[in-house]
Amino acid sequence: MPAISIKGDEMPASPIRKLTPYAEKAKREGKHVYHLNIGQPDIETPQIMLDAVRNINFKVWAYTPSEGIESYRNKLAGYYNKLGYAIHADDILVTNGGSEALSFAMQACVNPGEEIIIPEPFYANYNSFTRSAGIDVIPILSRIDEGFALPPIADFEAAVTSKTRAIAICNPNNPTGYLYSREEMEALRDLCLKYDLFLLVDEAYREFCYDGREFVSPMQLDGLEQHTVVVDTISKRYSACGARLGCLITKNKELWNVVLKFAQARLSAPAVAQIAAEAAIDTPQSYFDAVKKEYTARRDTLVTGLNAIDGVFCPNPGGAFYVVARLPVDDADRFCQWMLEYFSYENQTVMMAPASGFYNTPEAGKNEVRLAYVLNRDDLKRALICLERGLVDYPGRIGL
Known part of the structure; x- marks a missing residue:
């Protein structure tokens, strides 16, 4: 078989999308997956x-x-x-x-x-x-x-x-x-x-x-x-x-x-x-004002909820619609996959992006995840409950 190019072989997988097969399998099994892994807003297009x-x-x-x-x-x-x-x-x-x-x-x-x-x-x-x-x-x-x-x-x-x-x-x-x-x-x-x-x-x-x-x-x-x-x-x-x-x-x-x-x-x-x-470009300013108000409320819901979970730390961001949180886990890549593959709470689970894929420094971000607050506040609250329960059950939790 012809050899694949070195450049192609070295191309990194997306930390945002690489766990998609596990999320799709979870959905086929009947689980509801809260997608906090990707910046796809549920805000309506103008x-x-x-x-x-x-x-x-x-x-x-x-x-x-x-x-x-x-x-x-x-x-x-x-x-x-x-x-x-x-x-x-x-x-x-x-x-x-x-x-x-x-x-x-x-x-x-x-x-x-x-x-x-x-x-x-x-x-x-x-x-x-x-x-x-x-x-x-x-x-x-x-x-x-x-x-x-x-x-x-x-x-x-x-x-x-x-x-x-x-x-x-x-x-x-x-x-x-x-x-x-x-x-x-x-x-x-x-x-x-x-x-x-x-x-x-x-x-x-x-x-x-x-x-x-x-x-x-x-x-x-x-x-x-x-x-x-x-x-x-x-x-x-x-x-x-x-x-x-x-x-x-x-x-x-x-x-x-x-x-x-x-x-x-x-x-x-x-x-x-x-x-x-x-x-x-003719979208009225009122559209952006409403969107910003909604994202601010979502940010506050997510950041407050994350910091209320034992062992979790999340700084309060000033913009965009993402946070990076530190979790009490041995390996965030393994934890994110485990949440999709093995965990559910009331038939629900959460998809997150392991933060290691956003770093170049070896071992950096190993216990961090990126979460996008692109879902409505009720869904964010349910996702936070799933995450808290998942952290309790995860066999690689640290700091107990």
């Missing part, structure tokens, strides 16, 4: 988006421009400029989801064999994108006992080598929900300017900042115009994950032109999704 799809009347389902439909990019620029980004439509390139934007950005900014610094834990697919591009990830460890705040900037500076080309962050953070402060963002800016590095920022959760906390984008900071690449997606903002539409933003025209070549190679982003997304 009606204006759905109506735009229903009212499509084109006669030919044609290719769109590789950089995205012009009317959509013009309208999208207006959305960002209300946030103070000071961009034009020609600074935006529409992509097949935020994932493609991230992949394009990494390949355009970093050569194979070079390095990108990322504070961990980080979104697990960053490992997949960098591995595909032959890029080395240099992780900087953030700690649960410090709420996953940005590690000291000295740690980043100590990691800079002749091979370093970029620093990447997700703000608000996936998987931790940490919201980076203005001071932290300015410290990253100063470091990128000092060493002439790109700053790649995944802003998929921009709309979800809680407790009146400020969101700061590098697009709002002076001096980074040629260094910043922002990646975004409509998946979370409009609860439209299946549309698979995102964008890349940069004022660096040389970089934008390079990314365009990647976009031309894959032809175009989906036409229907762009039509829906263009309509979605």
Whole structure:
């Protein structure tokens, strides 16, 4: 039999999806599975988006421009400029989801064999994108006992080598929900300017900042115009994950032109999704206010419930819709699988994402899990009961 490629063999499995076969088996056995493993909200997509799809009347389902439909990019620029980004439509390139934007950005900014610094834990697919591009990830460890705040900037500076080309962050953070402060963002800016590095920022959760906390984008900071690449997606903002539409933003025209070549190679982003997304920009602020209020209540339900369980610790995040919790278990990967394969309480169980898959440092996150508060509060409360009972019954529990 022909040998599989080394790159393919080394591609990491997703900690978010790798336990899906066990969840499906549990469902076939009649168990109800509370999916806290994946950021698929149950929030309704804005009606204006759905109506735009229903009212499509084109006669030919044609290719769109590789950089995205012009009317959509013009309208999208207006959305960002209300946030103070000071961009034009020609600074935006529409992509097949935020994932493609991230992949394009990494390949355009970093050569194979070079390095990108990322504070961990980080979104697990960053490992997949960098591995595909032959890029080395240099992780900087953030700690649960410090709420996953940005590690000291000295740690980043100590990691800079002749091979370093970029620093990447997700703000608000996936998987931790940490919201980076203005001071932290300015410290990253100063470091990128000092060493002439790109700053790649995944802003998929921009709309979800809680407790009146400020969101700061590098697009709002002076001096980074040629260094910043922002990646975004409509998946979370409009609860439209299946549309698979995102964008890349940069004022660096040389970089934008390079990314365009990647976009031309894959032809175009989906036409229907762009039509829906263009309509979605007119979504009233009341929609986002209601969603933020709901997510705040869900966060409070989950964090309070987790910290009430004996042996569990969970910091209170400032954004996104995830938490990372430390559990009293020997191995979170084993525990998450056990919950699906062997445990049920009143014929219910919980699916979580083991946090080890969000780290590069060996053994880091071994007793941590990521949970997404994308279910209604009643379901979250039931899931918490299942988790508490599961921790009591789990044979690998520690600290008893």
